Amino acid sequence: MPTENLFAPLPPEGEPPRMVTIEFNGAPLALLADAPLAAGLLVAGVRRFRASPVGGGARAPYCMSGVCFECLLEIDGVPSQQACQVQAREGMKVRAICGKPT
Amino acid sequence: MTDTAALTPRDVLPASSPLVGEDAPNFGKSAGEGAVQYETTLEHNQHPPLPQPLPREGGGVSCAAHDLIVIGAGPAGLAAAVTGSRHGLRVLLLDEQPAIGGQIYRNITGSDKRRARILGNDYTQGAELARLLAASTVEHWPDSAVWQVGADKSVQVLRNGISQTLRAEAIIVATGAIERPFPIPGWTLPGVMTAGAGQVLLKSAALIPHEPVVLAGCGPLLYLLAAQYLRAGVKPRAILDTSPRVDPRLALRHAGDMLLSWHDVAKGVGLLREIHASGVPFYRDVRELRLEGDKRLERVSFASERQTHVLDCGLALLHQGVVPNTQISWSLRAEHRWNDDQLCWQPVRDEWGQLSVPGIYVAGDGAAIGGARVAGLQGELAALGVAQALERRSPANTVSRADVLRARLRRHLAIRPFLDRQYRPRDEYRIPADEVIVCRCEEVTAGAIRALVALGCVGPNQAKSFSRCGMGPCQGLQCGLTVTELIAQAAGLTPQEVGYYRIRPPLKPLTLGQLAGKTIHEHEVMRLNAQDSETFFTALDQPARFNKKLTTALKEHEQRVISE
Numbered sequence: 001m002p003t004e005n006l007f008a009p010l011p012p013e014g015e016p017p018r019m020v021t022i023e024f025n026g027a028p029l030a031l032l033a034d035a036p037l038a039a040g041l042l043v044a045g046v047r048r049f050r051a052s053p054v055g056g057g058a059r060a061p062y063c064m065s066g067v068c069f070e071c072l073l074e075i076d077g078v079p080s081q082q083a084c085q086v087q088a089r090e091g092m093k094v095r096a097i098c099g100k101p102t
Numbered sequence: 103m104t105d106t107a108a109l110t111p112r113d114v115l116p117a118s119s120p121l122v123g124e125d126a127p128n129f130g131k132s133a134g135e136g137a138v139q140y141e142t143t144l145e146h147n148q149h150p151p152l153p154q155p156l157p158r159e160g161g162g163v164s165c166a167a168h169d170l171i172v173i174g175a176g177p178a179g180l181a182a183a184v185t186g187s188r189h190g191l192r193v194l195l196l197d198e199q200p201a202i203g204g205q206i207y208r209n210i211t212g213s214d215k216r217r218a219r220i221l222g223n224d225y226t227q228g229a230e231l232a233r234l235l236a237a238s239t240v241e242h243w244p245d246s247a248v249w250q251v252g253a254d255k256s257v258q259v260l261r262n263g264i265s266q267t268l269r270a271e272a273i274i275v276a277t278g279a280i281e282r283p284f285p286i287p288g289w290t291l292p293g294v295m296t297a298g299a300g301q302v303l304l305k306s307a308a309l310i311p312h313e314p315v316v317l318a319g320c321g322p323l324l325y326l327l328a329a330q331y332l333r334a335g336v337k338p339r340a341i342l343d344t345s346p347r348v349d350p351r352l353a354l355r356h357a358g359d360m361l362l363s364w365h366d367v368a369k370g371v372g373l374l375r376e377i378h379a380s381g382v383p384f385y386r387d388v389r390e391l392r393l394e395g396d397k398r399l400e401r402v403s404f405a406s407e408r409q410t411h412v413l414d415c416g417l418a419l420l421h422q423g424v425v426p427n428t429q430i431s432w433s434l435r436a437e438h439r440w441n442d443d444q445l446c447w448q449p450v451r452d453e454w455g456q457l458s459v460p461g462i463y464v465a466g467d468g469a470a471i472g473g474a475r476v477a478g479l480q481g482e483l484a485a486l487g488v489a490q491a492l493e494r495r496s497p498a499n500t501v502s503r504a505d506v507l508r509a510r511l512r513r514h515l516a517i518r519p520f521l522d523r524q525y526r527p528r529d530e531y532r533i534p535a536d537e538v539i540v541c542r543c544e545e546v547t548a549g550a551i552r553a554l555v556a557l558g559c560v561g562p563n564q565a566k567s568f569s570r571c572g573m574g575p576c577q578g579l580q581c582g583l584t585v586t587e588l589i590a591q592a593a594g595l596t597p598q599e600v601g602y603y604r605i606r607p608p609l610k611p612l613t614l615g616q617l618a619g620k621t622i623h624e625h626e627v628m629r630l631n632a633q634d635s636e637t638f639f640t641a642l643d644q645p646a647r648f649n650k651k652l653t654t655a656l657k658e659h660e661q662r663v664i665s666e
Contacts, residue, residue: 006293006417007303008312010334013216017308034212035307043309047292047398054545058397060292064299065205066198067280067427068542069575072611078263080575080611084302085247087200 005045022092031088038064038071038083041094049073049083051098072097149501150453153491156271156461166269168194168241170488171257172276173248173430176204177474178466179276180231181481186274187238189489194268195235195242196259202235202242203228204278205298206474208305217308220333224326224474225305231478250607251275251430253459258607265616272461272488275431276481279424279467282446282527283584284319285534288393289420290542297327297421310336313416316402318391320345321423321525325373332380339415340383342404344422345525347387385411389530393418422527426468429579432605434459440597443522444471445532446583447602454487454504455480463487476514483507533587540588541581543574548588555592562586562603575611578603 009017009032018033024046031040038061041049048058049071061071064084071083074095083094172183175197183195195202203210207228218226235242243261250258257268281298288294297317303309310331316339317328328341378384385406392403403412425446428438436457437450448470455463465484466477483504490500534540536549546569554565562578562585565571571585572578578585582603590600 004416005312007309010216010308010310032307035309036302039303039307039309042303043307049292052290052545057290058292059290059542061295061299062290062542063281063296064302065280067576068580069611070542072575078613085198 005043006047007039007042009043020088020090020092022088022090022094024094025096033088033090035088036064036084037073037075037086037088037092037094040088041083048096050096149505152497152500153452153454153456153487154460155493156491166255166271168192168268168270169492170194170272170274170485171196171255171268171270172274173197173251173257174204174276174278174466174468175199175202175235175242175244176206176276176278176466176477177228177231178278178468178477178481178484179204179274180235181478182274182276182465182485183240183242183481184231184234184238185482185485186488187240189485189494191485191489191492191494193238193240194270195240196246196248196257197242197244198247200244202232202244205302206278207231208302213305214308217305220330221305222326222330222333227474247610248430249610249612251434251462253434253462255461260610260612260616263616265612271492272463274455274463274465274481274484274488275468276464276466276477277427277430277468278477279471280427280579281421282423282425282532283540283580284420284422284531285538285540285548285581285584286391286393286420286531287535287538288395288399290539290545291393291395291399292397293395293399293416294393294418294420297324297419298424300327300419301330304330304334310334311338311417314339314414315417315419316340316342316413316415317419317421318342318344318388318402318404319421319531320527321421322370322373322521323424324421325370325377327419327421328382329373329376332376332382337380338382340385340413341377342385342388342391342402342406344388344391344528344531346528389528391531422531423525424467424471425583426470427579428468428602429577429605429609431457431464431468432602433607433609434462436462438602440586441470442597443519445527445587446471447586453508454490455484456487461491472511472515472518476511479507479511479514483511532584533591534584540584541569541571541574541578543576543580544570544572546571546581548584551585551588552592555589560589560593560595561601562589565589566603572603577605577609 019030020033021028021030029044032043047060049060052059059070061084062068066082066085072080073083074097075081075086076093169191170186170193172179172193172195175195179195180202183193186193201209201211210228211232246259246261248257248259251273255270255273258265259268281296317324320343328338331338388404388406390405393399394401394403399416399418401412401414402418426448428447428449431449436459438447439450441448449457449464451457451464451469455465457464463484465480486500486503489495534548536547536552538548539545540548550569551565554568559565559568565585566573572581586597586600586602590597
């Protein structure tokens with residue numbers, strides 16, 4: 001659920017940053033374009049990317065560099081994609097993974 | 103030996119390039135490199151042996167589309183690829199990210215002037231490498247995740263949702279460093295990230311913290327990020343420095359090395375001055391660091407100079423140095439050695455960077471931490487070795503250029519022993535208390551590992567089978583070092599005796615559909631990732647059963663697609 005955001009863009013000096021609209025858990029969400037999907041979601045206030053498949057606790061991006069796999073999301077039907085390694089695209093369908101993937 | 107590419111050393115790269123320039127600083131990574139191999143050879147004024155010519159299949163005529171595959175487009179990989187192409191090699195550069203740069207030069211081609219000012223010279227130097235790559239004949243595949251490298255010099259890569267097999271005469275692995283794990287209470291809470299993550303967000307998306315941020319740990323990268331945030335107008339809530347008190351004798355003992363790396367030292371001093379001038383609270387000698395909160399980070403607690411403190415914050419960025427990402431070299435069953443000064447594994451290489459697996463080289467921080475400048479030099483050296491092994495150079499030219507590169511490497515690595523000592527992460531932050539989670543994927547605690555050791559389990563792979571520690575999607579990349587050190591301490595063994603996880607492909611999550619080269623359909627996805635790696639390889643040992651599983655899945659896939 002969107003709450004307060006952990007990160008925000010530097011105040012724009014010229015043009016405001018370009019945005020794209022994705023579908024996140026079934027609802028439209030405006031995200032920064034030209035940025036990793038995980039970065040855009042952090043700015044949009046998403047704090048819980050997934051639930052731990054073991055204890056169910058909330059998890060969110062930790063390393064942003066493809067190491068920790070904490071930002072795993074289902075993207076366009078493909079499970080377990082690293083949201084820090086994928087650029088946000090218009091119309092992307094993104095779902096948080098809850099529980100153990102099948 | 104042919105002499106068709108009889109290039110003089112200066113022909114290889116322009117003098118102004120960051121690959122050969124003398125003035126560029128080498129800062130931003132902590133810990134050091136086992137440079138001994140270069141130093142000993144130079145001290146005795148002997149040249150290391152030239153690489154052996156690589157045997158070719160098909161009587162010298164290559165059936166591979168590329169002579170050289172380079173994995174990773176950071177400083178080492180870019181230098182290796184550009185150097186290889188200059189020697190007439192057909193080079194393919196594979197990289198997981200959408201644009202070149204690795205972590206240190208991330209988004210270098212997409213950054214603007216303001217970000218360049220905030221990030222500083224260490225970052226903007228990457229632009230020159232980008233220009234060299236653009237002007238070269240290197241074929242660059244972005245968004246390409248390598249999930250297996252074979253000792254037969256095959257590479258399995260996932261690109262555009264489809265896996266394919268590539269082959270080359272030689273492979274240079276340049277997968278760089280990862281941040282050392284920082285297992286402390288609360289490190290899995292949302293709002294806890296790494297300093298590296300903070301930098302990536304700044305580089306790739308011009309993001310700055312929106313919550314009060316605390317920076318905790320030690321090492322040059324932590325101070326660099328603090329200075330960058332200050333330049334961006336963000337004043338951190340506090341900096342918690344976990345490095346032990348400075349021993350002035352230590353600095354004195356390394357005075358000669360520091361003189362040799364004077365630029366790096368000046369840079370480090372400058373950063374600390376920038377931080378102290380800002381008035382950001384700076385806590386020294388931080389112990390008992392804990393991250394607390396319900397469902398998200400709310401505060402940090404710690405002890406510093408005999409006082410305990412609690413600070414409210416929504417965001418904490420942790421860092422205690424970087425270590426080589428050795429997943430590929432381990433998966434190749436190459437020989438590795440534990441480095442006790444740097445507290446990490448290093449693949450064993452010859453003087454050119456070649457592994458115990460012929461034709462496969464590792465360059466840059468993926469082999470031993472040296473920072474971006476060292477990585478670039480090693481990338482060039484490895485590509486030189488490959489060009490020599492493929493007989494694209496005259497031996498005399500190779501030797502003279504290699505001497506130049508090794509002399510520069512020695513100078514740039516001079517400060518590393520000091521950094522290793524100064525920023526050695528504390529035991530309490532590497533080998534944590536029982537209640538701390540070490541394997542984030544499977545939520546296995548340090549106590550669970552110790553209990554297994556008490557039952558007689560003295561190896562990471564046994565611990566993995568019993569507890570699932572290291573069996574999650576990250577393949578133990580995040581917990582591997584911690585588990586090795588935990589077992590070593592509990593069992594009274596050395597880390598070398600304990601060893602490491604047996605790393606198996608796929609190194610990245612993969613679906614059966616991707617493996618079969620089929621387009622993914624939402625309903626047909628069968629997940630096949632590291633979690634199932636054991637099952638996958640058990641199945642591979644029993645081809646009939648695996649094939650049945652795969653065939654059935656694909657048949658169902660086709661039926662559904664046709665029926666729709």
